[in-house]
Amino acid sequence: MTEILSFNNVSFSYTPDNPELRNAVQDVSFSINEGEWIAIVGHNGSGKSTMVKLVCGLLFPQDGEVRVMRNVLTEENLWEVRSNIGMVFQNPDNQFVGATVQDDVAFALENSGVPYTEMVDRVHSSLAQVKMDKFLNHEPHHLSGGQKQRVAIAGALAMRPKLLILDEATSMLDPQGRDEVLKTVRALREEIGLTVLSITHDVEEALFADRVLFMNNGQKYAEGTPSEIFSLGDKLVEFGLELPFAMRMTKLFKDNGVLLEGQHMSEEELVNDLWTSNFNK
């Protein structure tokens, strides 16, 4: 297993001169291996975006170290690191640099000096991967939010990144747009085994991840598989999140005296349990 990214006791404060204010990120450690999908969940202001900025060298930690592909991130290897990481941010409008879809996808390629013919290939193939190849010449203000985010993903893919980071990439989208983007990410995981770090406060989205980091006030409160994290139950609610639908229903069923065996993360499981505990006797 190749390690792609790790945080070792990282702390960061936007206001180091004012020790009264808590650090935006406090003593966080975790690592991501190749091919994994990690989700970071946490309330507004829990430090998620700050962690992303630490990964791509927009900020440097005051304590601890960030390693990307096993190398400590420094001012020197910054640009090389960035060429291995694809990023999609929250606001679909503010990250669209090019005048048209294809220009935007080509932007990172131009920056790293990829020759013209190869650029054309990569632009077309990565737009095909996100199913936006019919929109080559469209301008951003004629695209929906979901389409803009898919273009942003294509722009990242064109660089053949080792790691794709989505910082609340779906939170400004309508349900259809959100579905489009999530389907795209899941398909990419299946097709090319892309490593993904996604940040979200949508718990249903986090259910798809292999592992979940649960942030609270700048600290890592817990880390584990989705079922481990969501079995924390009311702690999640206390820290600003909610439980997945199936878990809420399980609890309500039990409160109402419906027979059920265990805790359930997914609707499938819950329905099966309802069946075996109540009808199949």
Next chain:
Amino acid sequence: MDIKLQQVSYAYSKGTPFEKYALFNVDLTIPHGTYQAIIGHTGSGKSTILQHFNGLLKPSEGQVHIGERVIVAGKKAKELKPVRQKVGIVFQFPEHQLFEETVLKDIMFGPMNFGVSEQVAEARARELIKLVGLPEDILNKSPFDLSGGQMRRVAIAGVLAMDPEVIVLDEPTAGLDPRGQKEIMDMFYNLHKERGLTTILVTHSMEDAARYADQIAIMHEGRCVLNGTPHEIFSDSDTLEKYRLELPHIVRFQRKIEQLMKKPLSKICLTEEELAAEVAHALREGRDAK
């Protein structure tokens, strides 16, 4: 105060090569005291329609009744201020409208534009800041020093401070974490219940529409194609699909359970609590029958 749209059509950039119709012959009546949701696929005209509710847009054809006032296509509409005071709109990402030096001044901006005295405006600000769930000492801070969620609440307080009879909400919780979303939706619901505020909610969330609304209107390609109670709207999944909308999560789940039980429950449940109780009830009946 009732709001009534009669045969309203609206075109952006009318009379130019870029003319684009966004509404076609919309008829919609929202009686006083209703909680009305408006749902629809993106670009279906929801934001366009809501700007007719206080005369920000004037119909290209048809007429809009806002209480006593009538805005008729083609006629000059003068003095819309009284209408704007009675119908408050919380736009999408309302925190973008903050501009004053302090939170207090920003909340007072609306009422003072409508001629409310400084004392009264300040008293309202102090009352509302608590209502939206913020501590009172925030009033003296600059709105730009607040977190996103706090700014959202301040902006909402600024609209409520106008003391409107109707409140129009365009996606009021987009981008907030789940707790923030729930707190804000519950706050509006309580206002609706306690003060009888007519509430119009534009949303992409079928769950919110199902949970809070008395009436749901569906917009599709600039037309208002359906208006009914949540039970009516969500009992027909084929129609919804035609308008590219989904059933609320809870109703989809009910369908699954009904398949399992091989018979429908006695009603469509719109909240999780309701469904749990209903399933428990059905199971008990089933057992008793045996």
Next chain:
Amino acid sequence: MMEKMIFGRYIPGESFVHRLDPRSKLIFVFAFILVVFLANNIVTYALLLAFTLLVILMSRIRLYFLINGLKPIIILLVFTFFIHILFTREGDILLDLGFLKVYEEGLRQGIFISVRFLVLVFMTSILTLTTSPISITDGIEVLLNPLKKIKLPVHELALMMSIALRFIPTLMDETDKIMKAQMARGSDLSAGPLKERIKAVVPLLVPLFVSAFKRAEDLATAMEVRGYRGGEGRTRYRQLKWDWRDTLCLVVFVIMTALLVFYRN
């Protein structure tokens, strides 16, 4: 009013003129602006006018639309025409209304100046109507490339311009949204004494600046993580292609200039 203005707008199309390389169009228009001043008699002005009409025809932009869209400018043109009629007192008197005398030279000057103005406006409008802003930027960047030698930041300027162009619609939407949000809170931008109106602009400008800064910050971040660090070592995705149309266009231009020189007094 503004919605009807077409000066500076782009109308997509597939005509001969649309398909020209932006470089040849830019060279052509700039050279044309200079050459216009060669004309000084009926033949040469007629030549310019005929040539302009030919270009309009080939661009397949409806003349009605062009004139309608350029109305404010045409009003200006009529105005200059009458100024000349009224204030030039040379040559024979053509019309004597007692209080107003129209002289031959006045009429001549009025017509010439108007035609000159008209062809200039039409030609530059055709440039912007048939070339997307981004292509114009590309064209300018490539044409100015030699100036890099004297340390003019050509690439940066071009990028700035293309980003500005890309964000114009976004910022227009934003302005509209904020204006409506403040109007909904009772602020009134269109009525009252001037002092009040100036005060009413603050609630519009502050949020607009805040959001523009936020966007700029986000955009800078997005560009940086996508590896942007200036023009050095960059390749270009947008390629410009010079083909026979462009050469033809310039040849025609040279011929026209020769004719102008030949027929002028």
